[in-house]
Amino acid sequence: MDHPMSQIDPDQLKVILATDCGSTTTKAILIQYVDGEYRQTHRGEAPTTVEKPFANVTAGVLNSVSEIGELAGRRLVDDDGHIISPATETEGCDIYISTSSAGGGLQMMVAGVIAEMTAASAKRAALGAGSIVMDVIAANDGRRPHDQIQRIRDLRPDMILISGGTDGGTTDKVVQIAELIAPAKPQPRFGSSYEMPIIYAGNKEARDAVSNVFNEDGFDLQIVDNLRPVLERENLGPARDKIHDIFLEHVMAQAPGYEQLMEWTGAPIMPTPGAVGDILQTVARLQGINVVGVDIGGATTDVFSVFDDTFNRTVSANLGMSYSISNVCAEATMANVLRWVPFDMDERELRNHVKNKMIRPTTIPQTREALMFEQAVAREALRLAYKQHKEFATTLKGVQQQRTVGDTFSQETGGMTIVDNMKLDLLVASGGVLSHAPRMHQTAMLLIDAFEPEGITMLAKDSIFMMPHLGVLASVHPQAAEQVFERDCLVYLGTCVCAKGTPKPGKTCFKYQLSGDCTESGEIAGGELKLINMGMDDHATISVTPARGIDLGNGPGKKVEGKVRGGSVGLILDGRGRPLSLPEERAACQKTVQGWLDSLDVYQEDNEDKSTEPAGA
Amino acid sequence: MAKSYTPGLLVTRHKKHRCMRRLPIAGDVRVSVGDRVSADDVVAETALPGDVNPVNLSNQMSLPPKDVVACMLKQEGEPIAKDEPLAQTKGIFGMFKTTVNSRFEGTVETVSPVTGQVIIRGAPLPVQVRAYIGGEVVSVSEHEGCEVEADIAYMQGIFGVGGETHGPIMVACDSNDQVVTPDLITADMKGAVIIGGARITVEAIKKAQSIGAAAIISGGLDDEDLKSLLGYDLGVAITGRENLGITVIVSEGFGDIAMAERTFAMLKEHDGHEASVNGATQIRAGVMRPEVIIPLSEVPASERDADSESGELAIGRTLRVIRDPWFGMIGEVSALPAEPHVLGSGSKARVLEVKFPSGEMAIVPRANVELIWE
Numbered sequence: 001m002d003h004p005m006s007q008i009d010p011d012q013l014k015v016i017l018a019t020d021c022g023s024t025t026t027k028a029i030l031i032q033y034v035d036g037e038y039r040q041t042h043r044g045e046a047p048t049t050v051e052k053p054f055a056n057v058t059a060g061v062l063n064s065v066s067e068i069g070e071l072a073g074r075r076l077v078d079d080d081g082h083i084i085s086p087a088t089e090t091e092g093c094d095i096y097i098s099t100s101s102a103g104g105g106l107q108m109m110v111a112g113v114i115a116e117m118t119a120a121s122a123k124r125a126a127l128g129a130g131s132i133v134m135d136v137i138a139a140n141d142g143r144r145p146h147d148q149i150q151r152i153r154d155l156r157p158d159m160i161l162i163s164g165g166t167d168g169g170t171t172d173k174v175v176q177i178a179e180l181i182a183p184a185k186p187q188p189r190f191g192s193s194y195e196m197p198i199i200y201a202g203n204k205e206a207r208d209a210v211s212n213v214f215n216e217d218g219f220d221l222q223i224v225d226n227l228r229p230v231l232e233r234e235n236l237g238p239a240r241d242k243i244h245d246i247f248l249e250h251v252m253a254q255a256p257g258y259e260q261l262m263e264w265t266g267a268p269i270m271p272t273p274g275a276v277g278d279i280l281q282t283v284a285r286l287q288g289i290n291v292v293g294v295d296i297g298g299a300t301t302d303v304f305s306v307f308d309d310t311f312n313r314t315v316s317a318n319l320g321m322s323y324s325i326s327n328v329c330a331e332a333t334m335a336n337v338l339r340w341v342p343f344d345m346d347e348r349e350l351r352n353h354v355k356n357k358m359i360r361p362t363t364i365p366q367t368r369e370a371l372m373f374e375q376a377v378a379r380e381a382l383r384l385a386y387k388q389h390k391e392f393a394t395t396l397k398g399v400q401q402q403r404t405v406g407d408t409f410s411q412e413t414g415g416m417t418i419v420d421n422m423k424l425d426l427l428v429a430s431g432g433v434l435s436h437a438p439r440m441h442q443t444a445m446l447l448i449d450a451f452e453p454e455g456i457t458m459l460a461k462d463s464i465f466m467m468p469h470l471g472v473l474a475s476v477h478p479q480a481a482e483q484v485f486e487r488d489c490l491v492y493l494g495t496c497v498c499a500k501g502t503p504k505p506g507k508t509c510f511k512y513q514l515s516g517d518c519t520e521s522g523e524i525a526g527g528e529l530k531l532i533n534m535g536m537d538d539h540a541t542i543s544v545t546p547a548r549g550i551d552l553g554n555g556p557g558k559k560v561e562g563k564v565r566g567g568s569v570g571l572i573l574d575g576r577g578r579p580l581s582l583p584e585e586r587a588a589c590q591k592t593v594q595g596w597l598d599s600l601d602v603y604q605e606d607n608e609d610k611s612t613e614p615a616g617a
Numbered sequence: 618m619a620k621s622y623t624p625g626l627l628v629t630r631h632k633k634h635r636c637m638r639r640l641p642i643a644g645d646v647r648v649s650v651g652d653r654v655s656a657d658d659v660v661a662e663t664a665l666p667g668d669v670n671p672v673n674l675s676n677q678m679s680l681p682p683k684d685v686v687a688c689m690l691k692q693e694g695e696p697i698a699k700d701e702p703l704a705q706t707k708g709i710f711g712m713f714k715t716t717v718n719s720r721f722e723g724t725v726e727t728v729s730p731v732t733g734q735v736i737i738r739g740a741p742l743p744v745q746v747r748a749y750i751g752g753e754v755v756s757v758s759e760h761e762g763c764e765v766e767a768d769i770a771y772m773q774g775i776f777g778v779g780g781e782t783h784g785p786i787m788v789a790c791d792s793n794d795q796v797v798t799p800d801l802i803t804a805d806m807k808g809a810v811i812i813g814g815a816r817i818t819v820e821a822i823k824k825a826q827s828i829g830a831a832a833i834i835s836g837g838l839d840d841e842d843l844k845s846l847l848g849y850d851l852g853v854a855i856t857g858r859e860n861l862g863i864t865v866i867v868s869e870g871f872g873d874i875a876m877a878e879r880t881f882a883m884l885k886e887h888d889g890h891e892a893s894v895n896g897a898t899q900i901r902a903g904v905m906r907p908e909v910i911i912p913l914s915e916v917p918a919s920e921r922d923a924d925s926e927s928g929e930l931a932i933g934r935t936l937r938v939i940r941d942p943w944f945g946m947i948g949e950v951s952a953l954p955a956e957p958h959v960l961g962s963g964s965k966a967r968v969l970e971v972k973f974p975s976g977e978m979a980i981v982p983r984a985n986v987e988l989i990w991e
Contacts, residue, residue: 145670145671146668146669146670146671149668149669149671150668171731172682172731172732172733173732175729175731175732176732176734179671179727179729179732179734179736180671183669183726183727183736183738184669185666187642209731212731213729299853318852318853323853323854323900324852324853326850326851326852326853326854327852327853330850330852331852348839348840348841349872351839351840351841351871352839352840352870352871352872353871353941354840355776355840355843355851355870355871356870356871356872356939356940356944357940358853358854358900359775359776359854359870359871359898359900360775360870360939360940360987361900362984363939363940363982363984363985364940364960364962364964364966364982364984364985365940365960365962365964366940366941366942366960366961366962366981366982366985367941367942367960367961367962368961368962368963370940370941370962371962371963371964436964438962438963438964438965439963603963604963
């Protein structure tokens with residue numbers, strides 16, 4: 001669908017209305033130009049209405065927008081149930097924009113010739129566009145052809161992306177992949193009248209042969225530029241754009257009410273995770289920083305990273321805090337979960353608790369012990385999701401390396417992860433267990449324990465899950481999106497300064513000196529965690545001198561100077577070393593973890609709820 | 618104060634139930650509106666396209682892909698039997714020919730001059746859809762399926778494994794709080810839907826499996842036992858396709874927990890009656906819970922027709938606490954404070970006050986209770 005985006009004059013946008021239509025909740029925010037800057041002023045939410053009895057997404061949108069209207073004292077919906085645009089002094093908005101993940105989001109299957117090369121590039125393109133990748137089919141994926149065909153038959157994707165071969169490279173292997181997909185006749189999720197969209201983004205010399213394979217009813221083949229024209233370079237843009245187009249024209253059009261919604265929006269509707277990726281890329285570009293973002297949900301965990309302008313996104317499909325909590329415990333092992341819990345718990349009971357949470361996903365922890373256990377599970381879910389992300393976000397594989405004599409002892413090959421915790425500047429958290437933790441200290445501790453940042457890293461959380469809205473806004477008005485991201489979206493928790501290496505317990509790990517809004521100096525011992533009070537608006541310069549073998553950014557033992565900012569938690573100095581290791585022995589482990597929790601005042605003692613003491617239950 | 622709705626599992630002595638029976642792809646519907654069907658009757662059938670078997674003749678005959686077409690002994694659309702010659706090279710002066718026999722039975726679907734790959738499609742796979750419940754066919758969608766309607770007693774479980782099955786109800790426990798042990802499972806329960814009380818042990822399930830019981834329903838199950846039954850640790854609650862030979866449903870949850878008294882009483886009333894059971898559980902958006910359906914020969918006059926699984930929280934309503942520290946306990950709502958309450962965890966949440974039969978009172982988050990129908 002054509003949107004008159006080119007006609008939009010960003011300077012004329014003073015009142016911006018944005019919604020994110022999630023699977024269960026539609027969240028609306030209002031952004032207004034106030035005193036020379038863009039600010040998020042009001043928010044509203046309502047249940048998403050794609051299911052019966054409404055079966056029309058616009059009902060939920062109007063409900064959430066009406067709530068904002070009431071809060072803002074601004075009429076946004078007219079008597080006919082339409083969003084009022086353009087804005088006047090007292091009513092309407094200048095532009096309405098939206099993202100969507102309702103109905104399970106965008107689900108794709110991708111295929112390529114070599115799993116580590118073209119198929120990996122295709123997966124990156126699909127994930128970057130905000131899709132869930134159901135499976136990756138490759139000529140060398142270890143499955144026999146009839147197993148691959150059976151898998152394709154079992155899946156019901158919204159679309160399929162086929163890559164393979166550099167331009168001028170293999171043709172027959174690409175066609176062979178197409179010949180597996182065509183007879184499998186994959187059925188789309190939406191009805192029998194829907195033609196399965198196939199995007200071909202492989203070797204341009206195989207286009208005609210691939211077209212011949214899909215030259216029958218039931219397929220809608222679209223051809224775009226090769227996403228891996230040469231081994232040394234990816235060209236994911238055209239494939240990503242085509243995925244977005246098909247998402248709008250085919251997938252969204254099948255969902256109830258979306259056609260109407262698409263008419264209302266001033267910019268194309270984006271898949272929610274794609275929009276989150278876009279805002280993080282915009283911010284990383286405008287501020288010149290490296291960013292990692294995480295969104296942990298009930299079923300899945302999304303990790304986004306931008307390192308040196310390279311964007312990556314992964315979805316860990318079965319790592320989450322309710323529907324998938326049992327899978328986290330199975331994958332991480334209960335022993336790894338329990339190492340974060342500083343008291344004894346009965347494993348049989350715990351296993352039953354975990355399963356009960358899985359089958360009744362909306363329950364919340366009532367006692368501190370239950371909360372601590374859930375946050376222990378969250379650490380493992382985040383750790384595993386980040387591990388998967390690091391394994392996926394790599395330099396391109398298959399690229400010929402030029403080596404010199406100096407490289408003799410560094411046998412680095414293509415496919416090294418580009419995620420470097422030492423280079424990470426900002427770590428952003430979102431998702432229930434992180435955003436709604438009773439104390440922000442818990443959020444900060446979870447992030448540090450799971451992601452193990454190194455050197456100087458800012459920690460923040462998405463205040464009200466506003467990143468999707470800002471992602472789609474970035475496509476219309478990047479500056480407005482960045483301003484709101486910085487001022488209203490992020491709640492800064494503070495900064496952590498973390499030592500890499502293996503410090504000796506009790507011995508000096510690093511010395512520090514702070515100047516600016518906070519002046520303090522001292523030293524951190526190996527294994528120690530320290531919290532320094534620095535408020536939301538406090539900024540300081542920190543000078544850190546590490547002990548021998550300890551790295552804080554300039555190499556082992558080398559002094560580092562950097563800027564730190566405070567936040568709702570403060571400045572955290574971490575002398576525990578990296579990689580983080582916990583004692584094997586259970587009692588020692590409990591004592592160590594309890595010490596860390598106490599240092600950061602993670603769980604306060606004064607919120608004891610007497611109602612949780614069963615009297616004779 | 619805004620109304621607050623809380624989910625609950627539906628257990629009712631009577632409801633009019635419609636059950637959609639649909640083919641995965643278009644086919645033939647074997648029944649008409651007004652027909653009476655029993656659980657085992659086939660209501661629709663079709664044939665899925667057969668398995669696809671690719672054969673790379675180019676490799677097998679050491680020929681360029683474009684030359685494969687000319688060597689084919691069977692052309693596109695022709696049937697072929699297993700071990701029947703599929704292609705043959707020209708050889709040298711008519712000698713030293715290489716013949717490739719088909720490893721599959723089916724029809725030659727395509728021969729690719731680009732890859733030298735031949736696709737052999739196997740015989741169509743028949744798919745039959747049965748009525749699942751005894752009742753009357755009330756609607757038919759041409760080529761798709763039908764709807765069967767019946768007056769039934771209905772019980773929704775919280776979790777199950779195994780698919781659709783049916784059989785007569787046989788009650789194994791004397792009370793709702795009796796643990797189901799192997800000695801309670803007897804040989805005469807072959808083909809039956811066994812009703813237990815509280816937790817069911819894996820030994821009891823395995824015994825029921827060995828005697829050929831259709832299903833076993835009880836209050837709770839230990840996760841360790843589930844793992845031992847399945848042979849793996851279940852990661853996400855999407856079940857129904859396990860090939861266990863028995864369907865297992867728990868009504869309350871994991872752990873030592875008794876079946877709700879009312880549920881047990883209702884199932885016991887139907888001892889000997891035919892029941893249809895499905896353990897399929899999907900806990901995702903569009904949640905699917907396991908179920909026990911008992912078609913009724915007579916409709917009770919006094920029971921209301923329940924059709925909803927959630928209701929309004931109100932003082933006096935019976936509920937079950939579904940999270941620690943009072944997991945599984947049943948009580949009555951005694952107060953509904955409007956203001957959020959700070960929990961022991963430090964979180965602020967809307968709560969309710971519950972009074973247990975012992976007289977003990979407790980404050981519980983509203984998210985941690987489910988209503989029980991009375």
